Amino acid sequence: MAIVYRHTRLDKNVVFYVGVGTRKQRAYESSRRSKLWKNINNKTDILVEIICDNVSYANALELESFLIEEYGRIDLKSGTLCNHNNGGGGSLGHKRTDDEKRRISESQKGRIFSEEHILNLRKAASKRDYSFARDVLVLARDAKKNFPVHNAIRVQHIETGVVYDSISKAAKDLNINRDTIRKRLMNKSKKSQFKYY
Numbered sequence: 001m002a003i004v005y006r007h008t009r010l011d012k013n014v015v016f017y018v019g020v021g022t023r024k025q026r027a028y029e030s031s032r033r034s035k036l037w038k039n040i041n042n043k044t045d046i047l048v049e050i051i052c053d054n055v056s057y058a059n060a061l062e063l064e065s066f067l068i069e070e071y072g073r074i075d076l077k078s079g080t081l082c083n084h085n086n087g088g089g090g091s092l093g094h095k096r097t098d099d100e101k102r103r104i105s106e107s108q109k110g111r112i113f114s115e116e117h118i119l120n121l122r123k124a125a126s127k128r129d130y131s132f133a134r135d136v137l138v139l140a141r142d143a144k145k146n147f148p149v150h151n152a153i154r155v156q157h158i159e160t161g162v163v164y165d166s167i168s169k170a171a172k173d174l175n176i177n178r179d180t181i182r183k184r185l186m187n188k189s190k191k192s193q194f195k196y197y
Contacts, residue, residue: 002060003027004051006067007037011044014080018067018087020060024050036074036082042178045168061087155185156195 005027007017017037021027027048030041040046052063064087072079073086096104113121155170156163164170167185171178184193 001054002057003053004055004060004063004067006049006051008047008049009040009044010047015071016040016046016074016080016082018064018071018081018083020057020064020087022057024053034082034084036084040082045166155181158193158195 001022003021003024003026005019005021006015007019007027008014009016019027027050030038033041051067052060055063068081068083068087071081073081073083075082075084154163154165155167157170157174162173164173167178167181170176171181185195
């Protein structure tokens, strides 16, 4: 079973992405998105809407194609979507052949990473904290449709005690970059300045 979802940028109130997933969480994730999608996401808060749920994967792909055609694509100068294809081309359940596996394995053999690169990978993996992800689903709902708003995590500035309804509002009021606040939230030291509220 699958879902079809769309992302609306709240600064212009226009739909900018349509997608398909096999898990509801995919609609709220920012990983494996295009550079254009990430640029838009960094500029504004977004509204995540599950358009249909619990449909067959084939039907979800068909609806995705239809919606992409309706909204139009930025790269084709036909609309507002940052999608880079016309949809409907998913490969759910694709199993790699033995030949594909062998070619991928051969291409990776002999790769050498510097000691610094390996240490940086270990450091990054040890600092990951995904506790904020569940808060995205719980907080800040659209009044009419009851859909979660991406990045609308309530945070508190530790020194002043002021609670902000979202990272974006905190960034705007304090004149700080949103990514800086996110990094400080991930930092568990006393210097973090912010905490989840």
